Structure formats: structure tokens, C-alpha cells
Amino acid sequence: MNIELKNVRFSYGKIRALDGVDLELAEGACGLLGPNGAGKSTLLKILLGFLRPDRGAGRVLGYDIQQEQFPIRRFVGYMPEGDCLIPGMDAVTFTAYFGELSGMPRQEAMKRAHDVLFYVGLGESRYRPLETYSAGMKQRLKLAQALVHDPKLLFLDEPTSNLDPQGRAEILELIKDVSSKKDIQVLISSHILPDIEYTCNYVVILNKGKVAAQGAISALKEIKYSLYEIRAKGETGRLIGKLKDEGCRVEETEDQLLKVYMPADLNRTEIFRLADQEKVQIRYFVKSQTSLEDLFAETVGVD
Amino acid sequence: MPIAEKGYAHWQGTFIDRKFPWWPISRLAIRLAFKKKGFKFVFIGSLLPAFFFLAGIYISERLEDFTFMMKGTRQFLEVNPAYFRTYFTGDFLLFMMVMIMVIGGAGLIADDLKYNSLQIYFARPLHKKDYFLGKVFSIFFFLTFLTLVPGLIFIIMKLIFAGSFKFLAAYPWLPFSVVLYSLVLTLFFSFYTLLVSSLNKNRRYVSIMLFLIYIFSDVFFGIFYGIFHNPYFALISIKGNLQQVGAALFKVKAPFNVPWLYSFLILLAICVLSGFILKKKIRGVEVIK
Numbered sequence: 001m002n003i004e005l006k007n008v009r010f011s012y013g014k015i016r017a018l019d020g021v022d023l024e025l026a027e028g029a030c031g032l033l034g035p036n037g038a039g040k041s042t043l044l045k046i047l048l049g050f051l052r053p054d055r056g057a058g059r060v061l062g063y064d065i066q067q068e069q070f071p072i073r074r075f076v077g078y079m080p081e082g083d084c085l086i087p088g089m090d091a092v093t094f095t096a097y098f099g100e101l102s103g104m105p106r107q108e109a110m111k112r113a114h115d116v117l118f119y120v121g122l123g124e125s126r127y128r129p130l131e132t133y134s135a136g137m138k139q140r141l142k143l144a145q146a147l148v149h150d151p152k153l154l155f156l157d158e159p160t161s162n163l164d165p166q167g168r169a170e171i172l173e174l175i176k177d178v179s180s181k182k183d184i185q186v187l188i189s190s191h192i193l194p195d196i197e198y199t200c201n202y203v204v205i206l207n208k209g210k211v212a213a214q215g216a217i218s219a220l221k222e223i224k225y226s227l228y229e230i231r232a233k234g235e236t237g238r239l240i241g242k243l244k245d246e247g248c249r250v251e252e253t254e255d256q257l258l259k260v261y262m263p264a265d266l267n268r269t270e271i272f273r274l275a276d277q278e279k280v281q282i283r284y285f286v287k288s289q290t291s292l293e294d295l296f297a298e299t300v301g302v303d
Numbered sequence: 304m305p306i307a308e309k310g311y312a313h314w315q316g317t318f319i320d321r322k323f324p325w326w327p328i329s330r331l332a333i334r335l336a337f338k339k340k341g342f343k344f345v346f347i348g349s350l351l352p353a354f355f356f357l358a359g360i361y362i363s364e365r366l367e368d369f370t371f372m373m374k375g376t377r378q379f380l381e382v383n384p385a386y387f388r389t390y391f392t393g394d395f396l397l398f399m400m401v402m403i404m405v406i407g408g409a410g411l412i413a414d415d416l417k418y419n420s421l422q423i424y425f426a427r428p429l430h431k432k433d434y435f436l437g438k439v440f441s442i443f444f445f446l447t448f449l450t451l452v453p454g455l456i457f458i459i460m461k462l463i464f465a466g467s468f469k470f471l472a473a474y475p476w477l478p479f480s481v482v483l484y485s486l487v488l489t490l491f492f493s494f495y496t497l498l499v500s501s502l503n504k505n506r507r508y509v510s511i512m513l514f515l516i517y518i519f520s521d522v523f524f525g526i527f528y529g530i531f532h533n534p535y536f537a538l539i540s541i542k543g544n545l546q547q548v549g550a551a552l553f554k555v556k557a558p559f560n561v562p563w564l565y566s567f568l569i570l571l572a573i574c575v576l577s578g579f580i581l582k583k584k585i586r587g588v589e590v591i592k
Binding site: 080103 | 327335338419425
């Protein structure tokens with residue numbers, strides 16, 4: 001296992017950020033999902049050794065997160081959420097500098113910086129002062145500094161925040177390339193569900209500091225529930241109530257479309273039976289392809 | 304802008320364990336300081352006293368050649384510990400040191416706080432002390448060029464110009480005083496600069512604070528001394544304290560009638576307080592409890 005956590009707990013004063021987190025992640029790209037304040041960034045910072053858990057233990061790449069932060073930081077690349085730069089530098093010196101701080105010989109760090117900057121698409125602007133970079137370029141630069149020492153594990157904290165659609169697509173493409181073809185395991189913390197769905201095959205959903213769900217995205221989407229989209233004529237309020245009584249979660253969209261999350265053990269004919277009971281006509285009934293968004297909403301309980 | 308202009312390739316090299324992991328940080332800080340507007344001018348300007356004092360040492364050994372210039376100024380050209388004290392604790396040199404810190408040192412931590420780069424520093428195998436030493440050494444670099452280097456050159460040149468070791472025989476402790484006082488100055492200014500730099504994210508505010516604290520501590524001393532005529536008010540002046548310690552280390556009469564140890568303790572207390580605050584402020588992650 002590349003990342004193992006056992007019963008990790010962490011509090012900021014009286015506020016509990018992580019509460020008994022158990023994790024086991026092996027190869028591939030893993031998404032760390034959760035609403036704001038769920039504990040995603042805190043978890044990354046604990047894995048990097050920035051924060052010391054109040055309780056519990058963990059290992060990253062086989063190294064203890066409390067005792068062996070140095071080897072962890074040598075083999076892990078970290079791309080933080082906010083802007084990070086050093087004014088007065090250009091991208092090559094910046095990237096090479098952090099390569100050197102990771103333990104690379106100076107000349108090799110410089111050579112590698114050029115390679116990595118070309119890889120992330122900053123080759124042409126690698127000598128420009130960092131202060132003149134756009135938001136998208138700064139994101140790429142952060143990715144470059146995280147990749148410069150060729151990490152085995154890459155932690156990306158909200159890698160697509162503040163990006164326009166094109167910049168976002170390009171960063172996601174890079175992440176997918178790194179995680180799928182380059183033997184680098186990627187852990188992406190994000191609340192943007194399509195990003196996770198696009199880049200990851202495994203997901204951990206955090207809610208209120210606890211692991212609400214984890215597993216392969218495909219498996220999680222299948223086994224837990226079925227999603228049906230319904231349009232009905234008549235008094236739908238009571239039908240919704242009855243469906244909820246049966247254990248379904250029902251959402252009503254602005255255009256009166258009902259999204260019914262049905263538990264796996266419930267038969268879909270039940271919907272028709274209840275509709276008949278409540279004298280409601282069902283005029284549209286489609287089994288919807290469940291998305292990560294649906295899974296997230298179902299697990300975390302938010303729209 | 305195309306992405307992946309070049310494919311990703313794994314790095315085949317091996318990591319090295321540096322003896323001085325802080326050295327890349329110092330090197331970068333020195334390099335960035337020289338890129339700052341006006342820094343080279345100030346740095347070269349601050350070397351001027353050293354050239355004048357060096358010329359003084361030369362003239363002191365060739366007084367007969369310069370008699371036309373010497374009317375009533377012979378005592379100033381007597382090279383002794385007081386001569387060194389005058390160089391090291393001179394208003395101009397101390398002021399220029401502060402100016403170097405204002406231009407080149409203000410952003411050392413403030414910029415890292417403003418641009419959130421501390422977290423990428425500490426995502427590397429780097430101790431807090433390495434980061435701190437890296438920043439301190441950059442200040443050391445600039446200040447030793449104004450203190451230790453000229454001080455030792457003065458002694459060497461004095462011996463060369465005199466052609467004998469009489470000077471060193473008369474003051475065998477002087478090289479140690481030079482080293483020690485250089486250390487006091489560089490250490491104090493390092494802690495002072497890093498402390499102020501860590502208190503604000505805006506480099507300009509830090510520059511202003513560095514300047515004003517130094518100047519106003521002396522202005523207030525002047526005001527209070529003028530009103531109460533009590534020399535102990537010298538203890539509130541950074542410059543006054545540095546001059547007191549300098550006088551003690553060069554074994555000459557202190558400018559103020561106050562035990563030099565008090566001044567030393569005040570400077571030490573500022574350094575200890577700075578270290579304590581820096582330990583709290585420098586961290587990979589902002590934790591609000």
C-alpha cells in the first residue's frame with residue numbers, strides 16, 4: 001500500500017477536522033472528495049507531515065508519517081491549493097531551486113527543470129518573471145515544481161481552482177497523463193466532481209472529517225443504488241413522501257424532474273405501485289446513468 | 304499554449320544529502336538581493352568607509368609624506384583599537400547596514416509569507432532550522448563584507464604597511480575583538496531583520512518598519528536624554544546599544560556611562576525573542592487554533 005492511515009484524528013482547537021480516518025490506497029489516481037471543510041486539505045497536510053495527528057498512525061510509501069517525514073517529502077510531490085511563487089524569479093530557476101532543495105544535484109536540477117517545464121507546457125515562457133504569469137500558468141508551474149524531483153506520489157490540492165475551462169482541461173489532461181502512463185500515483189483533493197471523475201479511478205469521500213465512502217468509482221456507482229428520473233402529473237408531494245418512507249432519496253429539480261435514488265434491494269416497480277396508490281401519472285421514466293455527482297450527493301447528503 | 308510539448312521522462316539520477324541543505328536558500332537570497340533596484344549602489348556605497356579607513360591606515364604609516372594634510376588631525380590617524388571601534392560603530396556604517404537590510408533583507412520572510420511559498424519549502428526534506436539558516440546566512444554574507452572582511456584586512460594591511468608585528472604584539476586580542484564584534488553585529492541584524500520580516504507580508508511595510516524602528520529608537524533616546532539627562536536611556540537605542548558593546552569589545556571608553564553588559568543583554572534579549580517568534584511564524588502550514 002502506498003498510503004495507509006489507521007484511525008487518524010486531528011483537531012484545530014475544538015474543531016475536529018479528521019475523526020477516525022482509515023485509508024488504504026495502492027496504485028493509480030485517487031480522488032479525495034468532500035465539501036468545503038470536510039478535511040481534505042488537512043488530510044494531505046497530515047500525509048506530508050505538516051500536521052501531527054492527535055491520534056492514530058499512518059504510512060506513506062512505507063514511511064511513518066510521524067517519524068519519517070523527510071523520506072516522505074523526498075519521494076512525494078506536493079502541489080498546494082493557493083498561488084505559490086517567489087517574486088523576482090523565472091520558472092526555470094524556480095523549478096530548479098525546488099529540485100535542488102529536494103536533494104537533486106544543482107546541474108541535474110536545472111536540466112530537469114527545463115524538461116519538466118516543457119512537459120507542463122511552459123517551455124516558451126520559462127524565462128519570464130513569475131509575477132507576469134496568468135492563473136493557468138501558475139498552476140502549471142506548481143505542477144512543475146511538484147514533478148521536478150520525479151516523485152513516486154503526487155499530492156494535488158484543488159489543482160483546477162481559479163482556472164478557465166480551457167486551462168482546466170489542459171491541467172486535467174496533464175494529471176491524467178502523469179497518473180496513467182508514468183507510474184506516479186496521484187492523490188487529488190477537489191470538490192469539483194467532474195475533475196475527479198475524469199482523472200481518477202478510485203475515490204475517497206470525506207464528510208465532516210470522516211470517510212463517508214471509498215472504493216473504485218465504477219463499483220461505488222453501481223452497487224449502492226439506482227437513479228431514476230421521473231416526470232409525473234398530479235400531486236407529487238405525497239408520492240415523494242412515500243418514496244422516502246421506502247428508503248429512497250428524492251430530489252426535485254426546478255423543471256419538476258424527480259431524481260429518485262433507489263436502494264439496490266428495492267424493485268423499481270415499487271415506484272409505479274406507489275404512484276398508482278397516490279393517483280399520480282408517470283409520464284417519463286428513465287434509469288439514469290449515475291455520475292460521481294450523484295454518488296457524492298447520496299453519500300454526503302447535499303444537493 | 305500546447306501542453307506536453309515534451310513527454311514526461313523519469314529522472315535517472317540519485318538524490319544527494321547536502322552537508323549544508325540551507326546553502327541553496329542563501330544563494331538564492333543573495334542573488335535576488337542583487338537584483339533589487341538600488342541594492343548594488345547601496346552595497347558599494349556602504350563599502351566607502353572601509354576604503355577611507357584603509358587609506359587612513361596607509362597614511363598612518365607614511366605620515367612624513369602627508370604632513371601637508373596632517374595639521375591638527377594626527378590623533379585621528381593613530382591606528383589603535385579606538386580606530387577600529389570608530390569604524391565598526393560609526394553612524395554611517397550602521398546606517399548603511401540598516402539600508403542593506405531595508406532593501407535586501409526585508410522580503411526574506413515577508414515575500415514567502417505573502418506568496419505562500421513556505422508550504423513548498425517545507426514539502427521538501429528541509430528542517431525549519433535549514434530555512435532559517437539559509438536566510439540568516441544571506442544577511443551574514445552582506446554584513447561580513449562590511450565588518451569582518453574589512454576588519455581583518457585593516458589588521459593585515461597595518462602589518463604589511465608597518466613591516467613589523469609590533470601592532471599585533473601591542474594588541475594581540477584585536478583580531479578576536481574584530482571577529483566577535485562582527486559576529487555581534489551580523490547576528491543582531493540578522494535576527495532583527497528576520498523578526499520584522501516575519502511580522503508582515505508586505506515587503507514595503509517591513510522596509511519601513513526596519514528603518515523606523517532603528518531611527519526612532521535613537522531619536523527617542525535623544526529626546527529622553529535631552530529631558531532627563533539620564534544615560535540609561537541609551538538602552539532604548541539600537542545604535543546606542545551596539546556602540547556600547549563595540550566599545551567594550553575594543554576595550555575603549557564607552558560612549559555612555561552605562562554598563563555595557565546591559566546593552567549586550569538587551570541585544571541578546573531581542574535575538575532570543577526573535578528566535579522564539581520566528582519559530583512560531585515559520586511553518587509549512589498556517590494553523591489557526
